[in-house]
Amino acid sequence: MQHFLSVKDPIDIQGLVKEALLIKKTPYADKHLGKNRTLGLLFFNASLRTRLSTQRAAQNLGLESIVMNVGQDGWGLEFEDGAIMNGNKAEHIKEAAPVIGQYCDIVGVRSFPGLENREEDYSEQVINQFVKHTGKPILSLESATRHPLQSLADLITIEELKTKPRPKVVLTWAPHVKALPQAVPNSFAEWMNQADVDFVITHPEGYELAPEFAGNAKVTYNQKEAFEGADFIYAKNWSSYKDYGKIINSDPSWMVTMEKMKLTNNAKFMHCLPVRRNVVVEDAVLDSEHSVVVQQAGNRVWAAQTVLKNLLLKVMREESPYLF
Amino acid sequence: MQHFLSVKDPIDIQGLVKEALLIKKTPYADKHLGKNRTLGLLFFNASLRTRLSTQRAAQNLGLESIVMNVGQDGWGLEFEDGAIMNGNKAEHIKEAAPVIGQYCDIVGVRSFPGLENREEDYSEQVINQFVKHTGKPILSLESATRHPLQSLADLITIEELKTKPRPKVVLTWAPHVKALPQAVPNSFAEWMNQADVDFVITHPEGYELAPEFAGNAKVTYNQKEAFEGADFIYAKNWSSYKDYGKIINSDPSWMVTMEKMKLTNNAKFMHCLPVRRNVVVEDAVLDSEHSVVVQQAGNRVWAAQTVLKNLLLKVMREESPYLF
Amino acid sequence: MQHFLSVKDPIDIQGLVKEALLIKKTPYADKHLGKNRTLGLLFFNASLRTRLSTQRAAQNLGLESIVMNVGQDGWGLEFEDGAIMNGNKAEHIKEAAPVIGQYCDIVGVRSFPGLENREEDYSEQVINQFVKHTGKPILSLESATRHPLQSLADLITIEELKTKPRPKVVLTWAPHVKALPQAVPNSFAEWMNQADVDFVITHPEGYELAPEFAGNAKVTYNQKEAFEGADFIYAKNWSSYKDYGKIINSDPSWMVTMEKMKLTNNAKFMHCLPVRRNVVVEDAVLDSEHSVVVQQAGNRVWAAQTVLKNLLLKVMREESPYLF
Numbered sequence A, B, C: 001m002q003h004f005l006s007v008k009d010p011i012d013i014q015g016l017v018k019e020a021l022l023i024k025k026t027p028y029a030d031k032h033l034g035k036n037r038t039l040g041l042l043f044f045n046a047s048l049r050t051r052l053s054t055q056r057a058a059q060n061l062g063l064e065s066i067v068m069n070v071g072q073d074g075w076g077l078e079f080e081d082g083a084i085m086n087g088n089k090a091e092h093i094k095e096a097a098p099v100i101g102q103y104c105d106i107v108g109v110r111s112f113p114g115l116e117n118r119e120e121d122y123s124e125q126v127i128n129q130f131v132k133h134t135g136k137p138i139l140s141l142e143s144a145t146r147h148p149l150q151s152l153a154d155l156i157t158i159e160e161l162k163t164k165p166r167p168k169v170v171l172t173w174a175p176h177v178k179a180l181p182q183a184v185p186n187s188f189a190e191w192m193n194q195a196d197v198d199f200v201i202t203h204p205e206g207y208e209l210a211p212e213f214a215g216n217a218k219v220t221y222n223q224k225e226a227f228e229g230a231d232f233i234y235a236k237n238w239s240s241y242k243d244y245g246k247i248i249n250s251d252p253s254w255m256v257t258m259e260k261m262k263l264t265n266n267a268k269f270m271h272c273l274p275v276r277r278n279v280v281v282e283d284a285v286l287d288s289e290h291s292v293v294v295q296q297a298g299n300r301v302w303a304a305q306t307v308l309k310n311l312l313l314k315v316m317r318e319e320s321p322y323l324f
Helices: A011-027 A049-059 A093-103 A116-121 A125-134 A148-161 A183-192 A222-227 A293-317 B013-025 B049-062 B094-105 B118-122 B125-134 B148-161 B183-192 B223-227 B293-319 C013-025 C048-062 C093-103 C119-122 C127-134 C148-161 C183-192 C223-227 C293-319
Strands: A037-045 A065-068 A106-109 A138-140 A168-173 A199-203 A218-221 A233-235 A268-270 B038-043 B064-069 B104-108 B138-140 B166-171 B200-201 B216-220 B232-236 B268-270 C038-043 C064-069 C106-110 C138-140 C168-173 C199-203 C217-218 C232-236 C269-270
Touching: A037 A049, A037 A093, A049 A148, A049 A293, A049 B038, A049 B064, A049 B094, A065 C048, A093 A106, A093 A125, A093 C048, A093 C293, A106 A125, A106 A293, A106 B223, A116 C168, A125 A138, A138 A148, A138 A293, A148 A183, A148 A268, A148 A293, A168 A183, A183 A199, A183 A233, A183 C064, A199 A222, A199 B216, A218 A222, A233 C269, A268 A293, A293 B138, B013 B293, B013 C127, B038 B049, B038 B094, B049 B064, B049 B148, B049 B293, B049 C093, B094 B104, B094 B125, B104 B125, B104 B293, B125 B138, B138 B148, B138 B293, B138 C093, B148 B183, B148 B232, B148 B268, B148 B293, B166 B183, B166 B223, B183 B223, B183 B232, B183 C038, B200 B223, B216 B223, B293 C093, C013 C148, C013 C293, C038 C048, C038 C093, C048 C064, C048 C148, C048 C293, C064 C217, C093 C106, C093 C127, C106 C127, C106 C293, C127 C138, C138 C148, C138 C199, C138 C293, C148 C183, C148 C232, C148 C269, C148 C293, C168 C183, C168 C223, C183 C199, C183 C232, C199 C223, C217 C223, C269 C293
Parallel strands: A037 A065, A037 A106, A106 A138, A168 A199, A168 A233, A199 A218, A233 A268, B038 B064, B038 B104, B104 B138, B166 B200, B166 B232, B200 B216, B232 B268, C038 C064, C038 C106, C106 C138, C168 C199, C168 C232, C199 C217, C232 C269
Antiparallel strands: none
């Protein structure tokens, strides 16, 4: 694993999940690994869970973390080649990235999409430029189209809670007041398509995910049909990929309710958080035994720690090729 | 001590002060206690002294701290039960608190009052909801109506500097340009009423503290009378409790001056800082031997460290009930 | 070295550079020195390189750092003696500085000039008041008129890369869209005037640096003449000292180009960063072998670590005079 940007980076996602569950049992067993190492965490967008869980994971590994709220603490960055920088961007990624690479051993980057230009967002310019110019492993803390640490935590949670070898996992679109990125559902779909689950996506017409993410998942516009017999309900809002970045429908009847949960096989309710109560899902579900959202958020630590451990080992192998 | 929210949490405040004075002499004796533990520090409002002193205290205990400037770094939180979250609050305390509790071993929270709705502020909704939902010990970093770490530092300072067994301690209102919370005077009164001091409160008519905080303290509208024979003058502005949150009088003659200090028993001048010079107190007092405000601020470290130590021990006792 | 504010603080800058190059080879050899010590980093202005490099340097020394974005996280500070503080400044430096000094062992301060009042900026009021009132060593993270950690990193870079005992070093003004401080060129000039180099400054008429900084450097308005035979080209924009804080000329022909680099002795191109591409210097130079800006930025860690080590040793000597 050179970087951690998508499901394609780990060699074996099932092995990664197993390692995470082991780390969860003995969180401080690798505390020596991070000695004299620094993790830089660059946030182009706000973060609560991702920052706290990654900092905690770093601490468990003895790894010091330095947080940069870019834009807020620092400067606007230019990403275009050949730009004449006479506007409001004070530094080019070609300098910023390798300089940060001089100060850190691993660099985490969070950067949301603009939701205005699909091609631009789906080119993943920001995180890809960090990969190209930093000279150190890059850890995605959620990019324009993916949130792989979330997806790994999701898979860990499913592995912990499943009651049959191949559970039915349903990703359902849910209403929301703002246009949100497709990163979480894209990434969840990408991981589920690699996992040993029966994966179904349900959403109103027009909310189809990009084909490269939806993959071979079953897709239905009938939410109730999807819920039938489900073992896990994963709710999330996203804006349209087709009519890019738009809310084309905010039908409140897509809210997850207790009534709908009764159609499932006593399913666990998952959400990446933050979740808007009584908009995305009703109180009754979140306050019931169905909800595993807090456990799921707790697993963000073990996802981050497992990935950081593997990236640290990669750095150490490269520095000392004769030791490994 | 399950949490640290008010004078009621410690079993024995005099014992806590003694422990703090011992810790001040040997600050690193408990460095092992915080190993592999994380303190979350959530600021809904700005902080200088509280943040720095608590981070230093954590460091002295080997405890890692993670700071969240909520609202600035993260999201607006919803506190109302049953809210339909279609406005600008992206996450409910029912999710945010237990999630933070998954990442931290102790959680500090600072949240000022709105000063518009007395009942709401005095219900201490924010910190009480963290107590209810976090699942970990909560440390008040100043809540709507109390600032107990400040009060403990104040009591440590009085204990260090008193020249008689039962000193006369005067809390005096002083003018200010902005409407300020009652948290510091409330809390100071609450602690002084439990301490072995002769406690007097003086303020202009209409600035009476809430009865549950003023307790049995002597109250006078005559500032000079109050100052006579005082061993400690504790100055602080606050807005009205009766005419809630209002500046009903900003009489500059209530400023603490050198002339007034001459009425005292060579009193020490105390203030929680930040203090507006020549508005709350004149330069001559702050620049004289009377002033102990820097020592008092320094004691914030020992107050925080003593409380954190006790909360850590509580966590450890619960995790390993057979060891304690 | 009591503080680190300018080239005058180190006893021997050549010795400091040698120590830095040694530390670069064995970065963790002094990890015990910072044990139980805290570095406070106060930013009145934004920072990327300085904050990250100083935090990394502190980590390498085992020194914990606490960052304060003043104004953003905290309060506006009053610096005037005798001020009646009824405006928007909530705390006086006379309290803020010694209080911070109670929580930290070394205090770093960044404060840019206002570029409106030359006398005020050149009096270095902010950092000098911290020196006066903090009671702890002060580390300049760039003050109104100097950036000594940058200059030390610059000198380290020149020492590493020079190919003759006394290289020709050229500081050239370059165009920019905003009025910038003179701190970097002032400081660079101050350090070069003490170093074993042939030092030349070139800029359009009217951009003369203050005489106390320019010193005995050769100054020419002919950029091409200056570049001839140069071993190092150090580009930087600055606003006018004479017509204080103004952009009196933004002649694009002063941009550093590959054509001009051909006049040099295969010179290394240096810049403190952030640099505006195709305004200050063209892409071709930054993307060529001439550019050493990333290495130069990397040396900020070793500059900061060497200075912090010396300040720590000074603190320890004062605490334990019989041990040293």
